[in-house]
Amino acid sequence: MYSEGMSTSDTSDRLIESTRELLWERGYVGTSPKAILERAGAGQGSMYHHFKGKPDLALAAIRRTAEEMRATAAGVLDGPGTPYERIEAYLRRERDVLRGCPVGRLTMDPDVIASDELRAPVDETLDWLRERLAGIVEEGKEQGQFAPGLDGESIAATIVATVQGGYVLARASGSPAAFDVGVRGLLSLLSPHQDH
Amino acid sequence: MYSEGMSTSDTSDRLIESTRELLWERGYVGTSPKAILERAGAGQGSMYHHFKGKPDLALAAIRRTAEEMRATAAGVLDGPGTPYERIEAYLRRERDVLRGCPVGRLTMDPDVIASDELRAPVDETLDWLRERLAGIVEEGKEQGQFAPGLDGESIAATIVATVQGGYVLARASGSPAAFDVGVRGLLSLLSPHQDH
Structure with a gap:
C-alpha cells in the first residue's frame, strides 16, 4: 500500500517496476502505456511528468x-x-x-x-x-x-x-x-x- | 503472384508461411489473425476451413x-x-x-x-x-x-x-x-x- 504522502520518486519507481514486469511478461509490443499506468496505479499525467513516453520508460526499466x-x-x-x-x-x-x-x-x-x-x-x-x-x-x-x-x-x-x-x-x-x-x-x- | 486456379493446399501453405513470418517478427502476442489473413491474402472463411484458429495455425507454423x-x-x-x-x-x-x-x-x-x-x-x-x-x-x-x-x-x-x-x-x-x-x-x- 502506498501512503497518500507518496513522493514523485515513488511514482517514477512504480512506473519503472511496472514496465519491467510487463516487458518480462508480454514483451515490448505487448506492453501498452495503458497497462503500465494501470499496474502502477498512476495517471497519464504523472507518466509524462517523469518520462517522455513508452520508449523512455522501457529504457529506464x-x-x-x-x-x-x-x-x-x-x-x-x-x-x-x-x-x-x-x-x-x-x-x-x-x-x-x-x-x-x-x-x-x-x-x-x-x-x-x-x-x-x-x-x-x-x-x-x-x-x-x-x-x-x-x-x-x-x-x-x-x-x-x-x-x-x-x-x-x-x-x-x-x-x-x-x-x-x-x-x-x-x-x-x-x-x-x-x-x-x-x-x-x-x-x-x-x-x-x-x-x- | 498466385494463379486464380490456386488450390486449397496453396492457401493452407500461405497461411502457415505468413504465420511463421509473423511469429518471427512480432511474437505470438503480436500476431493477430487479421495480420495473418492480410499477409496470406486469404479470407477469414478459408482460414477457418483449414485451421481451428490462431493456436492451431501457430502449431502448424x-x-x-x-x-x-x-x-x-x-x-x-x-x-x-x-x-x-x-x-x-x-x-x-x-x-x-x-x-x-x-x-x-x-x-x-x-x-x-x-x-x-x-x-x-x-x-x-x-x-x-x-x-x-x-x-x-x-x-x-x-x-x-x-x-x-x-x-x-x-x-x-x-x-x-x-x-x-x-x-x-x-x-x-x-x-x-x-x-x-x-x-x-x-x-x-x-x-x-x-x-x-
Missing part, C-alpha cells in the same frame, strides 16, 4: 534490470576461491532458470533489438560479464589452473553462451534440469582435473 | 520450423568426417546469426512456453539434437578422440547451449562475431589437440 544482473554476477565473480571455483560458483549460482535471464531474454524481443538505445544496456552488461570472466580465465592460466593454450576471451564467451543457452534448453523442456546438464558439461571441459 | 531445423542439422551431423569434425561442422555451419535460432527463439515467447502444445515441437527438436550430438560424442570417445571421462549427454547439452547462447550474444552486440567467439572457445575446449 532495462537499465535497472541490467544493473541488478551486474551486481548479482559481481557478487559471485568477486567472491572467494580459485579462478575455477569462481567460474563454477557463477555457473551454479541459484537462478530462476525457467523464467530465463532478465537481460538475455531482451535480445529475443524484436523491438528491443531494433532500437540501438534499448539494446545498449543489454550489450554493455553482457560485454562487462565477458570481460570479467576473461580476466578470471587469464588469472587461472597464470596460476596453471587452465591450459596455457586457452584464450580467455573465447572461453568467457563460451561460458556466457552456455548460461544463456541453458535458459533456452530449460524453457523448452519446462525443467531447470536441462540448464544444469549444460553447465555440468562445460565444467567437465574446463575442469583442471579432467583427463584429456 | 512451429512444427514446420522445427522440421526444417532438424533437417538442416541432420545434413551436417550425418555428413562425412570424424566425430570432432562433424561437431565442428555443426558449430560452424552458416547461420543467419543475427536473426536468432528459429526454434530456440520460440522459448522466449511467453505464449509459446505457456502452452504445452506449442512448446512440444520446440522441446522435441532440441531433444533430438542433443541426443544426436551425444551419440557423436560417445562415438568420439570410442575412437579415442574425446577423453573417456566426458559424458556425452552433458557435452551435447553444452554444445546446444553454446549455439543458443551464441545467438543471444550476437543479437545483443548487433554482430555475428560474438557468436563465432563463443564457438571458438568451445572448440578449443573440445579439441583433441589442446594441451590440458
Whole structure:
C-alpha cells in the first residue's frame, strides 16, 4: 500500500517496476502505456511528468534490470576461491532458470533489438560479464589452473553462451534440469582435473 | 503472384508461411489473425476451413520450423568426417546469426512456453539434437578422440547451449562475431589437440 504522502520518486519507481514486469511478461509490443499506468496505479499525467513516453520508460526499466544482473554476477565473480571455483560458483549460482535471464531474454524481443538505445544496456552488461570472466580465465592460466593454450576471451564467451543457452534448453523442456546438464558439461571441459 | 486456379493446399501453405513470418517478427502476442489473413491474402472463411484458429495455425507454423531445423542439422551431423569434425561442422555451419535460432527463439515467447502444445515441437527438436550430438560424442570417445571421462549427454547439452547462447550474444552486440567467439572457445575446449 502506498501512503497518500507518496513522493514523485515513488511514482517514477512504480512506473519503472511496472514496465519491467510487463516487458518480462508480454514483451515490448505487448506492453501498452495503458497497462503500465494501470499496474502502477498512476495517471497519464504523472507518466509524462517523469518520462517522455513508452520508449523512455522501457529504457529506464532495462537499465535497472541490467544493473541488478551486474551486481548479482559481481557478487559471485568477486567472491572467494580459485579462478575455477569462481567460474563454477557463477555457473551454479541459484537462478530462476525457467523464467530465463532478465537481460538475455531482451535480445529475443524484436523491438528491443531494433532500437540501438534499448539494446545498449543489454550489450554493455553482457560485454562487462565477458570481460570479467576473461580476466578470471587469464588469472587461472597464470596460476596453471587452465591450459596455457586457452584464450580467455573465447572461453568467457563460451561460458556466457552456455548460461544463456541453458535458459533456452530449460524453457523448452519446462525443467531447470536441462540448464544444469549444460553447465555440468562445460565444467567437465574446463575442469583442471579432467583427463584429456 | 498466385494463379486464380490456386488450390486449397496453396492457401493452407500461405497461411502457415505468413504465420511463421509473423511469429518471427512480432511474437505470438503480436500476431493477430487479421495480420495473418492480410499477409496470406486469404479470407477469414478459408482460414477457418483449414485451421481451428490462431493456436492451431501457430502449431502448424512451429512444427514446420522445427522440421526444417532438424533437417538442416541432420545434413551436417550425418555428413562425412570424424566425430570432432562433424561437431565442428555443426558449430560452424552458416547461420543467419543475427536473426536468432528459429526454434530456440520460440522459448522466449511467453505464449509459446505457456502452452504445452506449442512448446512440444520446440522441446522435441532440441531433444533430438542433443541426443544426436551425444551419440557423436560417445562415438568420439570410442575412437579415442574425446577423453573417456566426458559424458556425452552433458557435452551435447553444452554444445546446444553454446549455439543458443551464441545467438543471444550476437543479437545483443548487433554482430555475428560474438557468436563465432563463443564457438571458438568451445572448440578449443573440445579439441583433441589442446594441451590440458
